[in-house]
Amino acid sequence: MNRQAATLTPASPLRTVARRYATGVTVVGVSGDGGVHALTANSFVTLSLTPPLIGVAIGRQGRFRPLVEKAGWFGVSILAASQQRWATFYADRNRPLDAAEYSLTELTSPGLVPIVPGCLGYFMCAVDAIQPVGDHDLIIGEVWQCECSDPTQDPLVFLDGRFRS
Ligand SMILES: Cc1cc2nc3c(=O)[nH]c(=O)nc-3n(C[C@H](O)[C@H](O)[C@H](O)COP(=O)(O)O)c2cc1C
Numbered sequence: 318m319n320r321q322a323a324t325l326t327p328a329s330p331l332r333t334v335a336r337r338y339a340t341g342v343t344v345v346g347v348s349g350d351g352g353v354h355a356l357t358a359n360s361f362v363t364l365s366l367t368p369p370l371i372g373v374a375i376g377r378q379g380r381f382r383p384l385v386e387k388a389g390w391f392g393v394s395i396l397a398a399s400q401q402r403w404a405t406f407y408a409d410r411n412r413p414l415d416a417a418e419y420s421l422t423e424l425t426s427p428g429l430v431p432i433v434p435g436c437l438g439y440f441m442c443a444v445d446a447i448q449p450v451g452d453h454d455l456i457i458g459e460v461w462q463c464e465c466s467d468p469t470q471d472p473l474v475f476l477d478g479r480f481r482s
Contacts (some may be wrong), residue, residue, distance in 0.1 A: 392430030
């Protein structure tokens with residue numbers, strides 16, 4: 318196969334096609350010395366069942382990346398259809414970092430991770446590896462605890478650049 322850069326798909330058509338792929342929406346959070354930090358992410362993927370591994374692709378320039386490396390633990394909350402405002406808030410680069418309305422619940426065992434209250438389900442993960450993938454880093458998490466709080470609720474969905482609930 319010809320792998321010359323000139324033959325690669327540019328970002329714009331890649332985005333156009335990828336937008337047609339419906340995803341769920343997560344909030345990925347870390348608890349560290351400086352407090353809690355979280356962001357909205359739809360790159361969540363389950364990678365392996367045995368061992369239990371999940372992944373999230375995180376922009377290398379963002380604030381989350383150095384914090385998760387230091388903390389060694391992170392939480393992934395799957396948002397319910399009724400939680401779109403949480404997704405909007407945690408996707409805003411200019412969000413206030415101490416907005417009480419969107420404060421996360423900290424789970425303390427075996428790791429320390431922040432979770433969206435009332436989320437559909439969550440994963441508590443220890444950082445297994447951080448793998449550079451182009452302009453992102455794939456944060457691979459080993460799942461130590463997970464729970465589905467209410468299996469009857471519908472998930473929040475992201476498709477064509479819009480939230481669907
Ligand atoms: C639906 C949706 C999904 C997103 N998914 C990701 C993602 O998977 N990885 C990522 O790094 N940013 C993603 N973002 C963008 C971040 O949420 C946003 O840039 C955030 O402000 C980054 O936070 P930080 O700068 O504090 O790290 C997504 C945004 C939206 C609206």
